[in-house]
Amino acid sequence: MEDHIDLYPEVKQELQEALRNNNEVAAARIREYLERQNNIPLKIGITGEVGSGKSTFVNAFRGMSDDEEGSAPTGVVETTTEVAEYHHPRYPNVILCDLPGIGTTKFPADKYLKHVGFDTFDFFIIVSATRFTENDVKLAKEIKKKGKNFYFIRSKIGIDLDNERRKRDFNEETTLLRIRENCVQGLRQQGCESPKVFLVSNFHLQLYDFSLLQETLEKDLPAHKRDVLLFASPTISPEVIHRRKKAFKVKMWLFTALSGVIAAVPVPGLSIGVDLGLLVSAATIYVVGFGLDPPSLKRLAAKSGVSYEDLRAVIMSPLAAVEITSDLIKKVTFQLSTMAGLMAAEEVSRFIPIIGIPLSMSFSAVTTYKLLKLFLDMLAEDALRVSERVLSVNPSL
Ligand SMILES: Nc1nc2c(ncn2[C@@H]2O[C@H](COP(=O)(O)OP(=O)(O)O)[C@@H](O)[C@H]2O)c(=O)[nH]1
Ligand SMILES: [Mg+2]
Incomplete structure (x- = not known):
């Protein structure tokens, strides 16, 4: 399997232990770990x-x-x-x-x-x-x-x-x-x-x-x-974008595990509940990571000489160049849920053993996982298009 949890063994063990024993502790541990990751100086x-x-x-x-x-x-x-x-x-x-x-x-x-x-x-x-x-x-x-x-x-x-x-x-x-x-x-x-x-x-x-x-x-x-x-680091090449996507994939399992242990909230149009707050957090982290948040895009426009409107014109995902809100995620999730295969059950057995979360939690987790993967794919594509646009017009990033 290409995706895997690249955590320090002791962190992984601790998470698995918590997931087996107590949902609240597990959720707190995972949140703590994600938080710590975001604040490493x-x-x-x-x-x-x-x-x-x-x-x-x-x-x-x-x-x-x-x-x-x-x-x-x-x-x-x-x-x-x-x-x-x-x-x-x-x-x-x-x-x-x-x-x-x-x-x-x-x-x-x-x-x-x-x-x-x-x-x-x-x-x-x-x-x-x-x-x-x-x-x-x-x-x-x-x-x-x-x-x-x-x-x-x-x-x-x-x-x-x-x-x-x-x-x-x-x-x-x-x-x-x-x-x-x-x-x-x-x-x-x-x-x-x-x-x-x-x-x-x-x-x-x-x-x-x-x-x-x-x-x-x-x-x-x-x-x-x-x-x-x-x-x-500055986004100087498609290679950097690919490496970021890979790094995000590693963390995706943490969000997925987290979604398995917190109460899933039904989303209109989706038969399986997901936690919107979690999806908002993850999407925000992705958008910022690829520099697709409005302030970063404006900065890039000023630096590259390609106008903000021109940069926005190559963006296709509904998550980039906008503020990520719960309403937006709800809308996007609903749209994506109409896509075939979002909740295909055969995927369940594919990842459960990796983090070791109990099967009863898995459906919401699988949906979250698939949504995050779609978010990540869309945003990485947008990041590549933005970088291509900038480099084609003005090669000074
Ligand atoms: N052509 C060129 N000019 C540079 C480069 N780096 C800095 N400069 C220019 O060199 C001058 C001094 O740069 P600055 O960053 O203020 O140097 P500092 O005193 O070391 O902080 C400024 O006019 C810069 O625009 C570079 O890589 N290429
Ligand atoms: Mg100086």
Whole structure:
């Protein structure tokens, strides 16, 4: 079976135990787990010399324009040595910290890290628009010594390519290779072993190494933080949308189990009851996860130059670009219930053994499961269409 519960074994065991013994306890446990999943903190420190593109990266990562309200000011001379925290617009538990350049603070690396609050960070990104400096290396070594990960971003790649393009024998791949090798070599010479350098244009995250950086970060993070990064990352490719859909599928079983233990409420037109509140919660999580909520779409419109109306025009699901209310879910559920197979009984035996919920609860759970699967499919399709629309018109996400 392609869908499975990818929970930590002890969580799964605890849930199964609760499901067997007491519905209320089980429901509370599942809700608690879902809640915890939504609030896992992730704090990323962005550092580098003045003008390297730190603030622009902070905005780009959050999917924001540089001139949007709440964005980090860019192109300004750094005058403060304070840490500026920027919450992710869709996931406030994700914080990007625009750190002062170490040169601005005039601290040595160890004092600098103490000053910015080293312990609170999950990892660091060191940005440079040219070769990495002695300061960058000192900082990287200190971060490593203290046991955390750092990643080098070589920014403003578009400028380098534009400059090189003037030459007759220009070749993009060769140029990129040379920039990367220059950076790596420079870092090695300064005593930084096997440094990871990612070539990025903050104005075009979908080009060059940003997706590689995204994957590397996900791999390096502890398991429980991986999805946090995946959902907060900018949607730069269809691949990201597919990965999010997969991550949602894993959680779908939790909603399904939850629907099996809470009282099912009859929905007009549906012979089997489902819990509308649960469907509203799940649909909202999906919509936000794919960036299909009205505020996210408006932000994307402003950033990409494709109008909000044009983005809405490619959306087909009734759940995207609207506020998810109980009434809406009721309407959509009713519409979907007319589709063949929504409540086919043969599906019951297919998933019951996996989470181990008692059979008596299963009909409402199966209906919920099928509805969630339909929601997820529709929304992922919409997310793909929106991303395609944006990339076809203006390739700067
Ligand atoms: N072409 C290009 N310009 C960039 C890039 N990143 C930043 N900039 C520009 O470089 C200048 C400094 O960027 P900023 O983010 O303020 O640097 P900070 O001082 O490190 O925060 C601004 O004018 C940005 O628009 C990039 O990747 N490509
Ligand atoms: Mg700045």
